[in-house]
Amino acid sequence: MLPLSDLSVQSPHLRNSVSLDGPWHIIIDPYETGARNMFGEPNPFGYHLNRSPATHWSAEYDFANSPTLDVPGDWNTQRDDLLWYEGTLWYQRDVPVLPEGERHFLRFGGSNYETEVWLNGQHLGVHRGGFTPFDFEITDHIDQRNYLVVRVENQRRRERLPTLDSDWWNYGGLTREVLLVATPASFVRDWFLHLDTNGERIVGEIRLDGPVQDVELSIGAVKVTFTPDDDGRCVVDVPFAGALWSPDNPVLHDVQLVCGEDILRDRIGFRSLAQTGDQIRLNDAPIHLCGISLHEEALTEPRRAHSEADARALLQTVKDLGCNFARLAHYPHSDHMARVADELGILLWEEIPVYWAVDWENPGTYADAENQLQELILRDRNRASVALWSVANETPVGDARTAFLTRLINHGRALDPTRMFTAALFMRPSKETSDQGTIRVQTMDDPLAEVLDVMGCNQYLGWYYTKIEDMQDARWDSEVEKPLIMSEFGADAPLGRRGADTERWTEDYQMAVYRAQFAMQDRIPFLRGTSPWILKDFRTPKRPLPGIQDYFNRKGLVSERGERKAVWGVVAAHYANKQGTTR
């Protein structure tokens, strides 16, 4: 049974919609004055009513005469006095015209972290999680004149995901697009179409919302009509002889779904991906993933990326590096990324922010993790580029953690049995002494690997620990026969800081680390991919070193403005030699 998407409207940009992007009035509200009274109780006359002294003598706020911020966009980089702000901020805008249709939805592409929404003073609901889409049906709340008020709060909290500590900037606000979407009374609410295990048929499901009526599915020249069951569900199983999607041939097929007046046109790639022993196989052939990790920051500006243009600039750069793979760390990026990766032919690792020491025993934290994973999978599971769902990054091994993540992986597999599950793990270092001397051994023995398809490993040999030369005799072992992706490695260097290749914090040292890493990795028999840390320098409160970091993590191959460092050439050359190889 295809779990019904908790998104009322899949792929809204395929539908009749009106964008609410642009300037919204804002009120910065660190003391929650707009939501609570002096005793901390909910305030029935709060900012959600969008009053002003002109309409109510007691009002001490006035959105219409308040400053504005651009939506989509993080608030931190739009105003100097908001760069470090963590707290509550209110947004307000009037709703212009509504798109034509019988049912209306208000959809947010993402908002960090807790988002509460009112339309015309009517409470629509609350969403938690900073990186996945959500929406509300507003059909019954529409007036002649409509206005929206949105409260966004981005405090770091122990029970949240990410938890209190993370090595990236806590960008807050309506960071992604906001759309008004219209549909007919009956519409296609969710669909999941993929190649069957033999690669000869397209299988999956379509789910309607509203009065049940026939659905016509076209995939290229193949056209089939389905009569849904009473739940509005159609089981799809149609012949397919089209070209398969791959990074070298990212062919997308025109897919159309017609349900009465509801017409959806999508472009979907079909391919098979599997873990077989310690190999990753694409369309039944082994593949080596030449990749890079990315945070969601625009290529030439250190701000949250959000637009299709942002996605295209980042992923074209990934392609220029010679990659067929990208790790979208450490949280779901905008839905533009998977669509652009479909077009460019880049396989993706997508991840939810179960990062470091999470509150494993807290049921609310698990529910948040499950919801973020579900909203990500339901958003992107029709995207051929998405190869791996990652449920965690560098989480300390323990019984509660492994139980939490195992449960999460099982939930994910129920939503999407077609993709591989992974997580960025640690290796266990040891030394082995024999009559030939002592060598360093790195062993993959995290118990979570039992339930993963692919192991990720983050390690900073040559940077945080051991010397560069200690990599030359390192041996890697694994306790399970699974493929390994070296999901992080690297070194910090500000653009333009040059010196000896033994001098830390120089581009020359950064290159020396990469050369030693690649030489070591070429000796790992079960290594099937790499995503070095990281495409570009990014903002983080954890990196204050003056004159070198200045609150940026400097492990990028390019600067925070997108200027290439010397190490770019080392990685590009390594990948050029890897093209077409299986390890």
Ligand code: GCU
């Ligand atoms: C960590 C982590 C990254 C971090 C990186 C670093 O292990 O996964 O989020 O930025 O390594 O230390 O630079």
